[in-house]
Amino acid sequence: MKLDNEDLFEQEVEELIQEIHTHYGYDFSGYARASVYRRIKRFLNNQHLSTIGELREAVFNDSFYFESFLQEITVNVTEMFRDPSFFLSLRTNVLPILSTYPFIKIWDAGCSTGEELFSLAILLKEEGLLERTKIYATDINQKVLKQAKEGIFSASNIAAYTAGYYASGGKQEFSSYYLSNYGSLKFDSSLIKNVVFYPHNLATDSSFNEFHLVVCRNVLIYFNRQLQERVFTLFDESLVNLGYLALGKKETLAMSEINKNYNFVDKGNRIYRKTG
Amino acid sequence: MGTASHLIVIGGSWGGIQASLSILSALPSDYSIPIVLVLHRLRNTDGDLNSIFEKKLLLKAQEVEEKDNITKGYVFLAPSNYHVLIEKDYSFSLDVSELENYSRPSIDVTFTSAADVYGKNLIGILLSGASKDGSSGLKYIFEKGGTSVVQDPREAEVSTMPQSAIDIIPECTVLNLEGIKEFLFFLHDHRTA
Numbered sequence: 480m481k482l483d484n485e486d487l488f489e490q491e492v493e494e495l496i497q498e499i500h501t502h503y504g505y506d507f508s509g510y511a512r513a514s515v516y517r518r519i520k521r522f523l524n525n526q527h528l529s530t531i532g533e534l535r536e537a538v539f540n541d542s543f544y545f546e547s548f549l550q551e552i553t554v555n556v557t558e559m560f561r562d563p564s565f566f567l568s569l570r571t572n573v574l575p576i577l578s579t580y581p582f583i584k585i586w587d588a589g590c591s592t593g594e595e596l597f598s599l600a601i602l603l604k605e606e607g608l609l610e611r612t613k614i615y616a617t618d619i620n621q622k623v624l625k626q627a628k629e630g631i632f633s634a635s636n637i638a639a640y641t642a643g644y645y646a647s648g649g650k651q652e653f654s655s656y657y658l659s660n661y662g663s664l665k666f667d668s669s670l671i672k673n674v675v676f677y678p679h680n681l682a683t684d685s686s687f688n689e690f691h692l693v694v695c696r697n698v699l700i701y702f703n704r705q706l707q708e709r710v711f712t713l714f715d716e717s718l719v720n721l722g723y724l725a726l727g728k729k730e731t732l733a734m735s736e737i738n739k740n741y742n743f744v745d746k747g748n749r750i751y752r753k754t755g
Numbered sequence: 756m757g758t759a760s761h762l763i764v765i766g767g768s769w770g771g772i773q774a775s776l777s778i779l780s781a782l783p784s785d786y787s788i789p790i791v792l793v794l795h796r797l798r799n800t801d802g803d804l805n806s807i808f809e810k811k812l813l814l815k816a817q818e819v820e821e822k823d824n825i826t827k828g829y830v831f832l833a834p835s836n837y838h839v840l841i842e843k844d845y846s847f848s849l850d851v852s853e854l855e856n857y858s859r860p861s862i863d864v865t866f867t868s869a870a871d872v873y874g875k876n877l878i879g880i881l882l883s884g885a886s887k888d889g890s891s892g893l894k895y896i897f898e899k900g901g902t903s904v905v906q907d908p909r910e911a912e913v914s915t916m917p918q919s920a921i922d923i924i925p926e927c928t929v930l931n932l933e934g935i936k937e938f939l940f941f942l943h944d945h946r947t948a
Contacts, residue, residue, distance in 0.1 A: 485871055511848045513840035513868050518852075554852040561836070700821045700837075700849040729820050729834055729849050 491531035492519060495538075502539055505549065505619070506682045509706025515552065522551045546622060554701065555623050558636060559594040560643025561696070562728055565748040566602060567648045572744050573723050574606045577691055583612040586690045586717060588681060589698035590616040593627025593671075597656075598647070599694065600670040605650045609673070615688060617679035624676045630666040634659060682706055686716040693718055697727035704734065711735045715753070724751040761788045761876045762825065762841075763939070764869050766862030766892070768795040768884025770912025772804070774932060775882060776811055779830055781936045784813040787943050788878075789825045791841075791869065793833040793862045795886065805832055821849040833860035840868040856888035866892025875900035878942065880935060882906045884916030894924045903927040904935060 492515065496507045507515065519534070528534050538545045560566055577583050590596045596616050603609040618624050632640075637659075644653040657664040679687070681698070693714050699707050714724055715737045724732075724741065726749040732738040741751040767775055771794050779790070796804060808816035808830060817823070818834045825831070825845045833839045838850040838860050855861035866879050866889065879896040881889045883906060897903040903924055908914035910931045921927060930938060 511840075511842060513842045513848045513871075514850050514852075516871070517840065517850075517864070517868065554850065556852050697849075697851045700851070704822065727851075729818075729837060731820060734822070 488531065489516065492516060495531060495535055498535070498539070499545075503542075503545060504683075505680070507552065509682055509703050509709070510552075511701055511703050514554070514701055518552045518554070522548060525551075549620060550622060553620055555591045555620065557591045557594045558643075559598045559632070559640040560647050561595070562748065563643045563646030565696075565725070565728070565750075566598060566643075567646065568745045568748045568750060569599075569725065570602055570606060570648045573692065573725075573750060574602065574608060577723075578606065578608055580691060581611065583608060583692075584688065584690045585612060585614045585692045585694065586688070587614055587616045588679070588693060588695040588714075590618050590624070590627055591620075592623045592632075593630060594632060595694070595696065596627055596674065597630060597632075597666050597670055598644075600674070601644070601649070601656055602647070604670065609670070612673060614671075614674045615677055615690070616674050617677045619678070619680045619682075621678050624678060628671070628676055630668060630671065632664050632666070634662050634664050637664065681710045681713065686713055688717065689719050690717055690722060691719055692723045692725065694725045695727075696725060697730070699730050700727060708735060711737050715740070718753050720753060720755070722753045724753065725749065726751070761878065761942070762869055762873045763788050763790045763878045763880065763942075764793070764866055764896075765790065765880045765882065766793045766866065766884075766889040766916075767882035768858075768862075768886045768888065768913070768916055770883030771795070771916075772807070773883075773912065774906060776808070777932050778880075778935050778939065779808070779814065780811045782812070782814055782939060782943070784815075785828065786814055786939075787827055789827045790814070790830045791819075791825075791833070791839065791865060792830055793839065793860050793865045795858050795860070795862075795884065795888070796835050804835075808832065819847045819849065821847060823847045833865065835860075838864040840864065841872045843872055845872070856886060858886065858888050862889035863892035867895050870896045870899040870901055873901065877901035878904065880904045880906070881917055881920050883911035883913050885913040886916050887919045889916055890920035890923055893920050893927065897924050897926060904938065905929050906935065907931040 500506045587596050603612050641653045657666045740755050742754050744750040744752050805818050814830050816830045818832050840848040879893045881893050893903045905917045905920045905927050907929050908918040911917050
């Protein structure tokens with residue numbers, strides 16, 4: 480695809496974002512633009528569309544087509560045990576404290592296709608906490624929530640996942656958690672029997688419960704400062720006092736209003752604790 | 756908001772660390788143009804690439820954090836397992852989407868995104884590497900009116916990456932490391948950022 484005028488493209492994208500909000504209720508106005516532009520160009524390319532006009536027609540004539548567009552714009556790429564040092568830190572610094580509660584509630588915000596969710600569940604099981612933990616797994620995208628519930632992941636990443644599991648302090652044989660079949664891994668569904676899957680849009684929906692731990696890694700990178708601030712406030716409202724907040728390795732509370740109420744538990748792995 | 760004006764983006768893979776160290780360690784601490792460096796590296800490792808650069812450079816070396824402003828005096832390193840994008844307000848965005856050319860960070864992703872923001876004020880430099888990542892991004896920089904520089908494949912530790920760029924951008928400037936340093940000093944002296 481060749482665009483003669485980048486400015487024109489960007490202007491058309493802004494109009495499209497507004498129309499999507501009106502028509503479908505999804506608000507992308509607070510999304511960081513560099514990624515949105517890149518995802519849209521990518522989608523145009525893959526769909527062999529040459530203009531935003533063609534895209535508009537397709538997106539508004541067919542809600543299924545819009546679904547696949549939504550999938551592309553909201554990046555759903557994820558992996559098990561991404562940053563093993565984070566999971567190790569969670570295991571050693573956070574779970575021992577959470578284990579003092581009779582009942583634990585965790586929010587996995589932006590859980591995508593579930594790789595992180597199953598990684599968390601495996602950790603909780605090995606620390607003896609899974610039975611008394613309820614995890615709320617949310618995403619803007621209902622399609623990926625369904626996938627997450629299936630717990631079937633491609634076997635092509637198995638080497639990296641296995642290495643990540645052991646580097647995260649894994650105590651069992653990693654292979655005891657899944658059945659391998661025709662290039663895919665089906666994870667033990669008992670891992671998610673206490674998981675609630677919930678469509679939730681961080682850009683527009685409000686707080687729905689109180690949690691001891693909120694995990695939201697590499698989701699905020701797609702939002703602008705204003706939307707980030709909204710989400711931080713949402714997390715703050717959703718955390719009990721002394722609750723934990725885990726962000727992606729390159730995300731920070733530093734610029735946020737709520738920062739003053741949070742201390743680092745592990746700076747390198749961006750694990751915060753609410754203090755007041 | 757980061758610095759407007761110019762930006763230098765450098766990409767490398769196999770042999771790229773040594774090549775970029777050789778170039779960047781020659782630059783003064785007040786170098787007038789911000790620099791972004793995308794090197795292929797192992798995923799899910801807390802590489803100490805940043806500390807290597809911190810030790811060897813007069814410029815400050817920093818791994819990109821999301822929303823960091825693009826500022827002169829810095830070499831911004833693409834973090835392991837993230838793509839680096841550039842926003843219109845001259846700040847960084849990070850992205851964990853699909854690998855491009857088997858790589859995350861991908862050089863193509865950063866080069867393309869930077870070209871959309873900096874246009875003719877972008878200088879792209881592609882160094883040694885055993886990958887084809889970077890060449891289409893460097894071509895895009897050229898098409899947007901920016902400057903495309905390629906390390907001389909005869910000098911590069913692995914010639915695949917520079918050679919594949921030369922193959923698709925015949926108009927690019929081919930320089931050895933000494934030549935690239937000289938060119939960067941010329942930019943420092945002739946442009947006020």
